[in-house]
Amino acid sequence: MAGSAIAALAGTSAQAAVDEYSIEGAGRVTINLEVCSAESQLVVRGDTGTDLDFVVTDANGNNQHEDTGIDDYLSVVLEKEGDECETFALGVSNLGEEANAFVVVLEPITESTTRVQKYIVQASETQTVTFKACGTSARVSARGDGDTDLDFVIRNSDGGVVHENDDTTDETSTTLEGLLGDCEVFEMDIANIGEVYNAMMLVVEPEGASDTPFAGTAPTTSLASATQAAGSTARTSSTADTSGAGEYRADANASLKVNLPVCGATRVEVRGDGDTDLDFTINDEAGNVVHSDFDMSDVTFVLLSPAQECETFALEVDNLGDVYNVFTVALIDPATRAELQGPGEYRVSANAATKVALRVCSVTKVSARGDGDTDLDFDVTDSAGTSIHSDYDTTDTTEFTLDPGSECGDFQMAVENLGDVYNMLTIDFGEDAVVNAKAPERRGTMERGTPDRGALGALKSTLAPPGQLVGVRRPGVSPDGQDRRLSILNQTGETVSEIYWSNSATLEWGYDRLGTGYTLSRDQQWNVTVQDGSSACIFDFKAVTENAREIEVPAINVCEEQSIVIE
Numbered sequence: 001m002a003g004s005a006i007a008a009l010a011g012t013s014a015q016a017a018v019d020e021y022s023i024e025g026a027g028r029v030t031i032n033l034e035v036c037s038a039e040s041q042l043v044v045r046g047d048t049g050t051d052l053d054f055v056v057t058d059a060n061g062n063n064q065h066e067d068t069g070i071d072d073y074l075s076v077v078l079e080k081e082g083d084e085c086e087t088f089a090l091g092v093s094n095l096g097e098e099a100n101a102f103v104v105v106l107e108p109i110t111e112s113t114t115r116v117q118k119y120i121v122q123a124s125e126t127q128t129v130t131f132k133a134c135g136t137s138a139r140v141s142a143r144g145d146g147d148t149d150l151d152f153v154i155r156n157s158d159g160g161v162v163h164e165n166d167d168t169t170d171e172t173s174t175t176l177e178g179l180l181g182d183c184e185v186f187e188m189d190i191a192n193i194g195e196v197y198n199a200m201m202l203v204v205e206p207e208g209a210s211d212t213p214f215a216g217t218a219p220t221t222s223l224a225s226a227t228q229a230a231g232s233t234a235r236t237s238s239t240a241d242t243s244g245a246g247e248y249r250a251d252a253n254a255s256l257k258v259n260l261p262v263c264g265a266t267r268v269e270v271r272g273d274g275d276t277d278l279d280f281t282i283n284d285e286a287g288n289v290v291h292s293d294f295d296m297s298d299v300t301f302v303l304l305s306p307a308q309e310c311e312t313f314a315l316e317v318d319n320l321g322d323v324y325n326v327f328t329v330a331l332i333d334p335a336t337r338a339e340l341q342g343p344g345e346y347r348v349s350a351n352a353a354t355k356v357a358l359r360v361c362s363v364t365k366v367s368a369r370g371d372g373d374t375d376l377d378f379d380v381t382d383s384a385g386t387s388i389h390s391d392y393d394t395t396d397t398t399e400f401t402l403d404p405g406s407e408c409g410d411f412q413m414a415v416e417n418l419g420d421v422y423n424m425l426t427i428d429f430g431e432d433a434v435v436n437a438k439a440p441e442r443r444g445t446m447e448r449g450t451p452d453r454g455a456l457g458a459l460k461s462t463l464a465p466p467g468q469l470v471g472v473r474r475p476g477v478s479p480d481g482q483d484r485r486l487s488i489l490n491q492t493g494e495t496v497s498e499i500y501w502s503n504s505a506t507l508e509w510g511y512d513r514l515g516t517g518y519t520l521s522r523d524q525q526w527n528v529t530v531q532d533g534s535s536a537c538i539f540d541f542k543a544v545t546e547n548a549r550e551i552e553v554p555a556i557n558v559c560e561e562q563s564i565v566i567e
Contacts (some may be wrong), residue, residue: 015218016107023226025050026096026253028279028320029147030294032225036085036217037108039077039132041115045103046072050096055281055292057089060385063289064088065091066281067120069199072100075118077109077131085217089224091279092295093318104221108214111135111183115204119149119190122287126191129202133176134183136208143201155187162186169199177209180454225296227320243312245331250278250319250397258317258329262348265303268331269357274349276321283314298325299355301412303334303457342366346425348376348417356415356427361408363401367372367428371394383410396423428515487563488526488541492551496520496566498544503536504555519546530558541566 023029033042033056033454047054052072056065060078065076080086094100109115111134121127121144133140140163146149150170154163165172176186192198236254243259250256250272260268260282272278278298282291284307293300304313341359348354348370358366358380370376376396380389388411391398402411418421490496497519500509513528520526520543530539537559542564543551553564 010435013053015214015407016105017219017221019221020101020106021092021104021223022092022098022099022101023052023092025094027227028091028093028294029226030105030320031090031092032222032224033078033087033088033090033104034220034222035078035080035106035108036219037080037214038501039079039109040219041105041107041109041113042074042076042078042090043105044074044090044092045105046073046100047102048072049098050094050100052100052102053095055091055095055289055294057091057292057294059086059088062385063292063295066289066292067118069118069120069197071199072102073118075116075201077115088223089294091292101382104191106219106221108216110212110214110218111207112211114206116153117202117545118288119200120203121190121192121198121200123148123197125287126189127286128187128189129206130185130244131202132183132185133179133204133206134209135206136179137175137177137206137483139173139175139181139205140175140186141203141205142171142188142190144198146170146196147196148192148198150198151191151193153189155189157184167170170200180450191247218320226493237316245329247326247328247390248317250317250325250327252276252322255316255318258315260304260313260315260329260331261310262304262306262313262331262447265305265334267337268302268304268315268332269325269330269332270300270317272325272327274298274347274352274354275323276319277327277352278325278327279318279320281316281318283316285311285313293351295354295355296416297355298327301355301357301410303395335545338445340363340414340429340518342427343429344427345519346415346427348415348423348425350374350417350420350422353414353416356413356425358402358411358413358427359408360402360404360429362395362413363403364429365401366399366413367396368415369426370423371425372396373421374417374423376425377416377418379411379414381414396425398531426534433460484529484531484558486528486530486558486561487558488520488528489563489565490522490524490526491567492543492545492549493522494545494547494549495522496543497546500542500544501530504538504540505529509542525563 015517021029021031044054050072051070054074055063056076064078066565067074078088115142116224117131119127119129126507142152148170149168151166152164152172153161156162162176163174169433190200237257240248244261248256248258270280276298277296280293280300281289282302284290288427290304291302317327337359341357346354346356368378374396375394378391379387379399381387392448415425488499498512499520501513502509514520536556539558541553541556541557541564551566553566
């Protein structure tokens with residue numbers, strides 16, 4: 001099958017980009033594809049030594065094509081809108097133990113170009129694809145890999161059936177006559193009758209089309225990033241025993257699939273422990289990629305909308321590091337989200353990146369400040385993926401203003417740590433330079449809560465509805481070697497509006513640790529690292545409810561306890 005596409009591109013035009021790359025065993029590379037034509041033919045051919053998987057995304061991070069077949073070949077037509085050039089991203093993952101040398105061919109498409117596309121049709125499923133045919137007529141050929149029976153139906157732009165084939169083979173061909181104008185868009189239904197997937201090639205050869213060469217800017221390809229796994233062990237893949245929201249472990253240099261049952265529009269927030277880079281892909285029940293995130297962080301956010309009332313999506317998390325990564329998945333009803341999201345403290349590991357979700361409902365000034373130990377770079381994007389602010393100077397601070405328009409808006413800030421030690425980042429909304437900079441509060445005698453010696457769950461999200469756990473995963477060990485991670489569970493029956501802590505040797509409570517605009521709903525849990533810059537382990541805690549009830553939990557050894565309950 002690959003031969004058909006290679007033959008079609010054997011006489012590539014002078015404007016075509018033909019570049020060679022190499023990917024190490026169990027590694028991943030990202031290739032930038034700069035295209036200026038309305039359509040471009042992309043072909044990738046490996047050396048057949050290992051299996052390569054491919055994902056193509058547009059400039060906004062939207063998936064255009066995915067190929068997870070057991071081979072090292074890709075062929076797809078890229079389309080862009082507008083007159084400006086656009087940069088697509090080609091992600092290549094090597095699933096084998098050995099290196100693979102592959103060739104990338106990127107060529108502008110004209111009316112006389114033969115279009116070649118490869119599709120993976122899943123077992124016992126029907127996939128609908130569109131293709132463009134140009135000229136006075138066009139020869140259309142579809143051929144599978146021989147493993148299953150494929151049935152075909154082709155419809156024209158008016159919805160009329162122009163070709164059908166339901167024999168017992170996996171191939172078909174026909175000539176499409178009387179095209180509308182110079183080009184017409186057709187739709188093809190491909191039904192896989194078998195119990196395994198079928199890799200199918202679709203070739204569209206125009207007849208009678210104008211042979212005018214492309215006169216615009218030639219395309220280019222360039223290496224954007226390369227991540228090599230430790231050792232030479234092939235990557236493994238497994239499926240989690242549980243599904244939905246919760247805490248999961250992605251082993252080093254391996255991928256984990258998590259099923260996400262979703263009913264109605266749902267916001268998904270996934271956050272790793274900061275130790276490795278995680279890549280994310282989410283597929284719907286039909287096998288279509290609805291979200292992917294291949295940056296250098298271990299965090300991703302997306303709003304999922306099921307095709308029906310309920311649908312189970314598949315989240316695949318690929319750990320590119322040489323140690324395991326414990327990540328959490330939160331499923332949040334958008335209607336229950338608070339108006340503000342973002343203020344707080346975030347740890348950015350050395351030579352690593354993270355992302356922070358920002359949500360505002362009015363024009364808001366945002367301040368981000370590191371601890372001064374390393375240089376941080378910032379890039380802020382809106383919900384469409386458009387960059388609205390970036391800061392690549394040699395400091396770890398930045399300021400910008402978010403304008404959501406007439407409704408609440410979601411943004412995200414990517415933060416990259418360029419230093420060799422971690423950096424604790426503080427984000428604040430408003431004009432104040434210090435988070436919650438109000439006068440320290442003197443201690444008093446409060447109602448007592450009860451410490452809970454057991455280990456609570458570790459589901460983490462931000463400002464989730466009542467009953468859902470919240471918090472950002474913090475470092476497992478503080479700089480002095482002590483583990484100060486603590487889960488704070490609200491069982492007051494009310495919303496907690498403020499939380500304070502201070503080591504037992506001091507007389508003042510300090511500031512509200514929840515942060516501006518944050519609350520902890522009833523039955524919510526906040527996972528946080530308790531520290532005040534000292535080496536103290538014994539801390540007192542105070543919570544203030546929405547009804548102004550104050551509750552104190554004294555003398556908690558945060559270096560030993562795992563959780564406390566506010567009652």
